Amino acid sequence: MRFFNRIKLKTPESVELEFVLAGLGGRVLAWVIDSHILWLSYMLVLVVFSFLSEGITELLDRTGLLAPGFQNWVVAIITLFTFFWFTGYFALFETLWRGQTPGKRWAKIRVIRDDGRPVGLAQASVRSLLRPIDDLLFLGFFFVLIGQQEKRIGDWTAGTVVVQEELAPVGSSAFPLGAKAQNVADRLLDVPQIQELLPDDFAILREYLQRRIAMEPPVRQEVSLKLARQFKNLLHMDELPFEMTSDLFLEGIYLAYQQQSPEL
Amino acid sequence: MSSTQPIRPLSVGNVVSASIRLFRSHMGQFLGIALKAVGWMALPWIPILLAVVVFATAMATLSSAGSSSNPGGLIAFGVLMIPVFLVLLIFCSAKVLTNEALISRLAFQDLISQPESTAVAWQQVRKRTWHFWFARLMVGLILGAVSFAFSLLQNILTAIPQALVGSSSRSGSAAAMLVGLIVLVVLLANYAVQLWFQARFFIPELPIALEENVTGDQSIVRSWELSKGNAVRISLVILVAGLITVPLFLLAFVPGIVSLIALAPTMRAGVSPETTAVFTIMGLFGLGFVLVLGLSIFTMPFWQTIKAVIYYDLRSRREGMGLELRER
Numbered sequence: 001m002r003f004f005n006r007i008k009l010k011t012p013e014s015v016e017l018e019f020v021l022a023g024l025g026g027r028v029l030a031w032v033i034d035s036h037i038l039w040l041s042y043m044l045v046l047v048v049f050s051f052l053s054e055g056i057t058e059l060l061d062r063t064g065l066l067a068p069g070f071q072n073w074v075v076a077i078i079t080l081f082t083f084f085w086f087t088g089y090f091a092l093f094e095t096l097w098r099g100q101t102p103g104k105r106w107a108k109i110r111v112i113r114d115d116g117r118p119v120g121l122a123q124a125s126v127r128s129l130l131r132p133i134d135d136l137l138f139l140g141f142f143f144v145l146i147g148q149q150e151k152r153i154g155d156w157t158a159g160t161v162v163v164q165e166e167l168a169p170v171g172s173s174a175f176p177l178g179a180k181a182q183n184v185a186d187r188l189l190d191v192p193q194i195q196e197l198l199p200d201d202f203a204i205l206r207e208y209l210q211r212r213i214a215m216e217p218p219v220r221q222e223v224s225l226k227l228a229r230q231f232k233n234l235l236h237m238d239e240l241p242f243e244m245t246s247d248l249f250l251e252g253i254y255l256a257y258q259q260q261s262p263e264l
Numbered sequence: 265m266s267s268t269q270p271i272r273p274l275s276v277g278n279v280v281s282a283s284i285r286l287f288r289s290h291m292g293q294f295l296g297i298a299l300k301a302v303g304w305m306a307l308p309w310i311p312i313l314l315a316v317v318v319f320a321t322a323m324a325t326l327s328s329a330g331s332s333s334n335p336g337g338l339i340a341f342g343v344l345m346i347p348v349f350l351v352l353l354i355f356c357s358a359k360v361l362t363n364e365a366l367i368s369r370l371a372f373q374d375l376i377s378q379p380e381s382t383a384v385a386w387q388q389v390r391k392r393t394w395h396f397w398f399a400r401l402m403v404g405l406i407l408g409a410v411s412f413a414f415s416l417l418q419n420i421l422t423a424i425p426q427a428l429v430g431s432s433s434r435s436g437s438a439a440a441m442l443v444g445l446i447v448l449v450v451l452l453a454n455y456a457v458q459l460w461f462q463a464r465f466f467i468p469e470l471p472i473a474l475e476e477n478v479t480g481d482q483s484i485v486r487s488w489e490l491s492k493g494n495a496v497r498i499s500l501v502i503l504v505a506g507l508i509t510v511p512l513f514l515l516a517f518v519p520g521i522v523s524l525i526a527l528a529p530t531m532r533a534g535v536s537p538e539t540t541a542v543f544t545i546m547g548l549f550g551l552g553f554v555l556v557l558g559l560s561i562f563t564m565p566f567w568q569t570i571k572a573v574i575y576y577d578l579r580s581r582r583e584g585m586g587l588e589l590r591e592r
Contacts, residue, residue, distance in 0.1 A: 003282035003375075023281025028504050030277070107277045138511035145284070164278075201589050208587050211273070214493065216582050223584040230589045 007149055007161060009116040017116045019163035021150045022109035024141075027162060033103035038089050045085070049078065087128045094124035099160075108165040111155075123158040130154035175210050177251045184244060184252025185259065193235045194256050201234070202257050209254055212247070224250065274577045276500045280508065283569040286371055293382060294367050294565035301363035301564060302557050308352045309553075315345050354397070361396040365389050365473040367565050371572035372474055376586075392472050398480030399468040406484075410461045418454040422447045456499075463498035464491045470575040490578040498574060505570050509563050517555065 005021040022030075053074045060066040093101040098118045099111035111119050111127065119127075130153055134140025140152030149161055188194055208227060212220050228246035231253055244252075274282060287294060322338055366382070366389050373380045380388075389396075425443045464487065471483040471490075478486065491498055579585040 003285045004278070005285070023277060024284055024508060025280025025282075025504055026275070026277025028277070028280070028507055029500070032504065032507065108275060109277070138514060141508075141511050198590075204587055204589055207272075208584060211581065211584065211587075214581055215584055216489065216492075219583040223587055226588060234589070 004164070005148070005150060007163070009112075009114065009161070011116045019112070019116075019161075022107075022162040022164055023150070024144055026107040026109045026164065027144060027150075030101065030103035030107040030109060033106050034089070034101050035103075037102055038086065042082070042085055045081075046078075049081075087125070087131075090128040090131065091121065091124045094119055094127070095121045099124075104162075109162055110165055111160050111162050114159045114161060119158075119160055123160050126158035127154040127160060130157055175213075177209070177255070178248055180244075180248060181251035181255055184248055185255035188235075188252050188256040189260060191235050191237065191256075194253070194260055197234065197253075197257055201231075202254075205231075205250060205254055205257075209250065221246075273581045274573070276497055276504060279501050279573050279577060280504050280570065283371075283505070283566065283573045284508075286374065286573065287566055287569045290370065290374070293370070294569070295561060297363050297367050297382070298561045298565045301360045302560050304356045304359040304363065305560065306557055308349060308356045311345075311352065312349055315342070357400075358393050358397040361400055361469065362389055362393045364564060364568050365392075365396050365469045367568035368470055368572045368575070369473040371569045372470070372576055375572060375576045389473050395472045395478070395480040395483070396469050399472060399483050402480060402484055403465045403468050406465060407458075407461060411458055414454050414457050418450055421450045459499045459502065460495050463495040463502060464488050466491065466498055466502070467571050467575050467578075470571055474575070490575070490582055492582070494578060494581065501570065501574060505567070509566065512559060512562055 004023060007019050007021055009017045009019060011017060057066065057070065057074075060070065090101055094104075094111055097105065100109075104110060111124070113119055113123060131140075134143070134152045134154055140154070143152045143156075144150045149155075151161060155161060205227070208223065212224070215223065224246040228249050231250065235253075319338060319342060326338075366385055369385045369389055370380060370382065373385065425446050429439050429443050465484065466487065467490070468480075468483045468487045471478045471486040472480065475486075576585075580587075
């Protein structure tokens with residue numbers, strides 16, 4: 001779609017790859033989700049940790065083993081833990097999940113290197129460590145908003161770019177067809193014009209069959225009738241071979257087209 | 265749009281990203297319309313401001329002239345101003361809403377690759393002005409009622425556990441924590457419910473602006489039905505889009521605060537502390553007003569574009585818009 005920024009990347013083998021950039025919307029959505037996970041889990045861990053340290057302090061005190069500087073150690077451990085929790089979350093997830101965090105996975109976006117390769121620990125760490133600078137006065141936000149490649153400071157430094165996940169390959173998601181669809185398909189396979197249908201027509205047909213469940217019933221009926229009429233004309237059929245609903249006719253064409261072109 | 269890929273439903277993030285791109289590609293056009301709308305927004309307040317100034321000076325001269333003169337005439341003038349102001353407010357808000365709808369219409373027409381000029385689109389929306397106004401009023405009343413009802417419920421639900429804990433003699437910290445948790449959950453639930461309702465009534469002006477012969481009340485029903493099963497997605501879009509406008513507020517407030525600091529010494533020079541305080545408060549108020557209006561020039565077209573993309577997405581999800589075979 002023309003409303004998304006695209007970017008061409010060159011791999012080390014000089015192959016040109018095209019990606020759709022993640023866009024501000026997807027990135028903010030991912031950030032919202034990640035922030036929630038991060039803060040909620042941090043609070044939870046902190047509560048557990050404070051109970052533990054309280055218990056240990058009491059135990060040590062009772063046995064007379066409590067060293068004088070113990071509380072300082074607790075504070076130091078919490079500080080270190082906080083740092084690693086907030087930088088580690090992004091760095092580790094992006095390394096282990098090939099450029100994705102839970103939020104990015106939900107928003108269907110991914111960090112990759114400028115040459116199209118997946119990010120490693122080095123890139124993910126740089127991005128994560130520079131995150132506080134990007135958060136300062138929303139600097140990163142404005143960088144993404146204004147820049148052609150939608151890179152925040154962390155992205156520029158690490159040499160990474162955030163792109164959208166590839167859409168699921170065509171025809172991968174299953175959808176239910178009526179029981180009589182194969183019957184109709186068998187009859188339609190005798191119609192020679194079925195081979196003249198274009199992949200575009202088939203794509204529209206599949207879109208309709210996939211999405212019809214979410215449509216409003218009266219409008220769905222209209223769309224179905226309109227498509228059935230268009231296909232009837234394309235197939236040069238004056239009338240349908242037998243009484244059937246427009247949906248059944250469309251399902252039949254879908255199966256017949258698939259079966260006459262085995263590569264689909 | 266590539267020829268092999270029919271329009272697909274958009275993800276939450278992509279609704280927002282597409283809106284930003286759409287807004288950017290119409291930046292000058294949309295900002296111009298928004299400027300006009302903001303002008304209409306500010307207009308009814310100017311006579312009010314003038315009336316207040318006139319009233320205040322008149323009262324001051326009267327009181328200095330002694331108690332012999334009668335302030336009745338002035339008060340009558342003030343009361344008379346109220347209906348005049350209301351009529352002006354209604355007229356101007358209708359103008360604001362029409363300009364908002366104009367932006368959404370232009371954005372949507374571009375989305376379906378049938379772009380219109382501002383003049384052509386204006387011809388279409390201007391005759392529907394009062395439908396926009398009525399729809400907005402009704403949605404305001406509905407959302408107001410929802411907000412009132414659920415806030416009442418929230419108060420009841422949070423008061424009960426608090427009262428129970430307060431009355432029991434052996435209330436420990438665990439009970440207090442539990443109450444706190446309950447209150448938090450109720451608050452969040454109330455927020456979610458209100459957001460949900462807002463999502464269902466989010467786009468009433470779009471059907472009026474883009475479909476033929478849709479009245480205000482029909483468009484509210486249509487917004488409700490189009491958004492059926494999509495309320496959570498729309499809520500998320502509203503949240504993400506709202507977050508995106510936050511940095512803009514920062515941008516707007518920085519010059520405001522700087523100018524206030526710069527103005528402070530001149531305001532203090534040679535006047536009594538009371539006058540300084542009054543000036544500061546008036547200055548802050550005026551600044552806030554100007555800032556909100558100024559920000560609207562940017563946020564309003566953004567929201568109207570978001571609405572256009574949501575409408576487009578809902579039509580393609582719920583009504584299979586664009587699902588037809590190519591002519592050949």
